Amino acid sequence: MLQISNRGQQMPASPIRKLVPYAEAAKKNGVKVYHLNIGQPDIETPPSILDAVRKADIPVLEYSHSAGNESYRKKLVSYYKSVGINVTPDQIIVTTGGSEAIMFGFFCCLNPGDEVIIPEPFYANYNGFAVEAGVKVVPITASIESGFALPPISEFEKVITPNTKAIIVCSPNNPTGYLYGREEMEALKTICLKHNLYLFSDEAYREFTYSGEFVSAMHLDGMEENVVLMDTISKRYSACGARLGAFVTKNKAVYDAAMKFAQARLSPPGLAQIMGEAAVDLPPSYFDSPKAEYIARRDLLVKRLNEMPGVFCPNPGGAFYAMAKLPIDDSDKFCQWLLESFSHNSQTVMLAPATGFYGTPGLGKNEVRLAYVLNLNDLSNAMDCLEKALEQYPGRVETTRRELAMSNKQ
Amino acid sequence: MLQISNRGQQMPASPIRKLVPYAEAAKKNGVKVYHLNIGQPDIETPPSILDAVRKADIPVLEYSHSAGNESYRKKLVSYYKSVGINVTPDQIIVTTGGSEAIMFGFFCCLNPGDEVIIPEPFYANYNGFAVEAGVKVVPITASIESGFALPPISEFEKVITPNTKAIIVCSPNNPTGYLYGREEMEALKTICLKHNLYLFSDEAYREFTYSGEFVSAMHLDGMEENVVLMDTISKRYSACGARLGAFVTKNKAVYDAAMKFAQARLSPPGLAQIMGEAAVDLPPSYFDSPKAEYIARRDLLVKRLNEMPGVFCPNPGGAFYAMAKLPIDDSDKFCQWLLESFSHNSQTVMLAPATGFYGTPGLGKNEVRLAYVLNLNDLSNAMDCLEKALEQYPGRVETTRRELAMSNKQ
Structure with a gap:
């Protein structure tokens, strides 16, 4: 059988x-x-970004670069600059949705048996990627009574073991909608630097911040080696079906490893990249x-x-x-x-x-x-x-x- | 560090x-x-399939069903029927290129430490997916002198161990161009049934058969539980950049497991599915x-x-x-x-x-x-x-x- x-x-x-x-x-x-x-x-979905696909002259819909079209990565650099994130095109891998960016992070940074701490409740599919990668999810509980604020550092310290390799944070958060403040992001930095942990930052909802300042993990000085940004255009431009995301890191070893995973699957979706490129040209008032x-x-x-x-x-x-x-x-x-x-x-x-x-x-x-x-x-x-x-x-x-x-x- | x-x-x-x-x-x-x-x-790339995207009315580019749009899976059923493969829409998962179909196969059917036999030379990226899944690739050598014909069954028998769980075959083959004949496919069936192995069949080049009859693994009677078909439109319609493939199996347990992996990544690319659906309407003379x-x-x-x-x-x-x-x-x-x-x-x-x-x-x-x-x-x-x-x-x-x-x- x-x-x-x-x-x-x-x-x-x-x-x-x-x-x-x-x-x-x-x-x-x-x-x-x-x-x-x-x-x-x-x-x-902004009609102009779909129009970009309609108007594109595509004699042969070829594989793109495994990291995504260079023209799109250059556009992304300017987009990230507009939200205070300074990166170069060779620190970006265009992915098949945010999902693939999360998967690359798990596979490049974590060994089977390693542990990743995630404040719960959390995006349920992290569990799926953890199973794929053989990684153990260690939750620490954020309470509804506190509005799902980051649990205190002491809660992290309690569960950190020699196998702990990363923390995942998602802000603004799915499923809670909670927006992590600067102090909370700084607390995460402190823990990561002290215990030598990666910080996987899922920023799918960056644009939808209603009260308070949005703080990206990429805004944290001294965390260049630790931060892996997992991003997507799904929510930003209401284009979930495009399946277009980004894996962004300043850690060259992690980037180089992720590129090998990216090469194995050849390239991210081609038509979606045309949409993504046009989306960067939308006015900020969009x-x-x-x-x-x-x-x-x-x-x-x-x-x-x-x-x-x-x-x-x-x-x-x-x-x-x-x-x-x-x-x-x-x-x-x-x-x-x-x-x-x-x-x-x-x-x-x-x-x-x-x-x-x-x-x-x-x-x-x-x-x-x-x-x-x-x-x-x-x-x-x-x-x-x-x-x-x-x-x-x-x-x-x-x-x-x-x-x-x-x-x-x- | x-x-x-x-x-x-x-x-x-x-x-x-x-x-x-x-x-x-x-x-x-x-x-x-x-x-x-x-x-x-x-x-x-057939202009009509790109036109289908151009003409599509897409107010919101939504996630599709995790298995792919039902309308596309129904179309694929008729396409497969035209090449003698009888499947139903709920035996198909639309994937992000053939790459993802291969990945789903490795993850659903194989445990870390399991072995997969592949006649070499073989598509190099199988190595990458094997590393991702922690699976060991066991090559058996096809020689250029024989035109890369399937090595004799005795060569398979020599390397089969209790950890052997699958064989991968690609016909017509990348990188050799070799087309496996019916006898060779029947030989693979014999080995798989005798040793209880999955047969992963990568049929990316099905349409490009120049001499002899194309035999799909899906044409092998009695192999319904063993065969996982890994497919793609990349070469069929010169649409590599679309990133659209298919994972097809009549093994319900494998299908159900693959669906959980499919759900974790939400859905396959949306615009590409419109192309894929239009492609099935191309005349056979295409x-x-x-x-x-x-x-x-x-x-x-x-x-x-x-x-x-x-x-x-x-x-x-x-x-x-x-x-x-x-x-x-x-x-x-x-x-x-x-x-x-x-x-x-x-x-x-x-x-x-x-x-x-x-x-x-x-x-x-x-x-x-x-x-x-x-x-x-x-x-x-x-x-x-x-x-x-x-x-x-x-x-x-x-x-x-x-x-x-x-x-x-x-």
Whole structure:
């Protein structure tokens, strides 16, 4: 009997997509489903960047340079300069989405058995790349009560072992929306320099910062050897399907190793690189409108959530996600119930159970992630559904006064 | 001091691309370089498939299904049917190039320490994916004298151990151009069934079969659980830069495992899927012209090579590669010398040293791979260069009569 690999068995199923069959069944039954479960923005992809592809003269769609077209890397240099990041074209490898940049980081910097510390809740697919690379994820818990601020250095120190090789940070954060402040980024620097760790910085949501200053890991002086920036145009230009990202580092040994991985897969997607190049020419004002839209959505979502009895949602500083604590027994059951057994005016809402974003078993059972990727009207309807659902859900658990006080709700 | 990973150190540099700096220097010195070193066809990408992208209405370029758009997978089913392969849409995962399909196979089917047997010379990047997955490549040697026919079953039996989990076959072959016949494919089936092995079948060059019948691993009855097909549109439609491939298997456990890897990286490139879908609608006659062109090129190349004193080139049955045995001391030195120290009428030729295609150290030192991806006129000029170069090369080694007789040149 042929066996699949251990990795194939251990590989986690996507916590975001596993409810999809229930959503499809609900739709077949005539129920409208508001998708707040996945970070697929509804913002229009800038027509000019698609036009660049339409207008391109492509007699032969050839392999590009394995690091990506030089012309695109030069453009990226100017883009990064505009956000205070000074790099050269030969410090950038254009990747197939941010996903491949994360994978290159795991494979180039970590050995099987090595450990990577990630503040939880975290982007669930880090688990998948860790399984691929045979790396152990060591979570340290950020609490919803503190709005998911970086846990204190002492928490990192507690879990650092000789096998610890890297920390992953994502700011603004997916799934929490939390924006790490300068002090927190400096704390990460201190830990990394003290313990000789890589800092993998996932900055997919850089442009969507609503309160406070965005601090890139690349802004940290003295961290040139430690920082690997993992980037993508997916959210920046609402171009998730392009699959175009970047692996950026000033550490030459890491860069050279990543180039060998890049050569093995030949080149990143060609048409997407034309889009990416055109995107750098968008005026800086391009971001004003999506940003204003996301702020309005966030404000509506957070207000509505916190008005619901027993619900607490800290105000996210960036990205387009919010985590909410709900008065429920089990977020996996609740999210499935929303699709399988509930509707309000023939509508329901699809959420992501938070359990998939925690590395520590048992955490996130009364939390969900909401992606505010729908317009204000749909979002409002989705909140109506959630409000009604929480009233009807058989697994509702009354929050004690003490818990409510702890969640600092005012 | 931060260290890169063992994998990062062991990862081989691309044997095809490592000579690039020498080619760039030659061009700067005004020398025209004929690139026979890389499988980048000069055949026009069908304009209709690029037009499909141009005409597509894309308000938001969203993530596709992790397995690829269902509409594209349905189209692929009809394409596969046209080449005698019967599969369903849920046996196909659309991948980022054939590269990702190979990677999924390694990660889903093989554990670190497992062994995969590959007839050598073989596509060099299999080594890279093996390092990524921690898998050991076990080569068995196909000889240029036999035209690179499949080594006898007894050679496989000699190297099979309890750790052997798969065989990789590529037909028509890169780098040899060899087309495996039905008997050879049946021999592979016998070995795989007897020893419970996966058969990874890389069929990137399926359409370019010049003599004899193309036999897919998917045509082998009783091998449904064993076969993983790794496919790509790169060569089929001269669309290497699209980065679009397919992972196809009837083994449900393998498929389900691969889907988890596919979900971790979210989706394959979106614009390329539009191209791929349009490509299935090209008339079957589309292949007539590129095929006729490749045959003419092959005929010219093989004739010219075999006319050169001391050179032997078996006639390839497919793909667009040929391997030639040259009267030289060291193919790496020779290929570098061609770029660094030689020119003929201000022209030279870039070849791929065969050493990078062998797993056994020391083999391929007097062989090169030539990709016939240039038009007949350029190809003829390139052969003029090679002929002159072999006369002038200081490391020329006279082939003995016995060797020439063995190479069965007639």
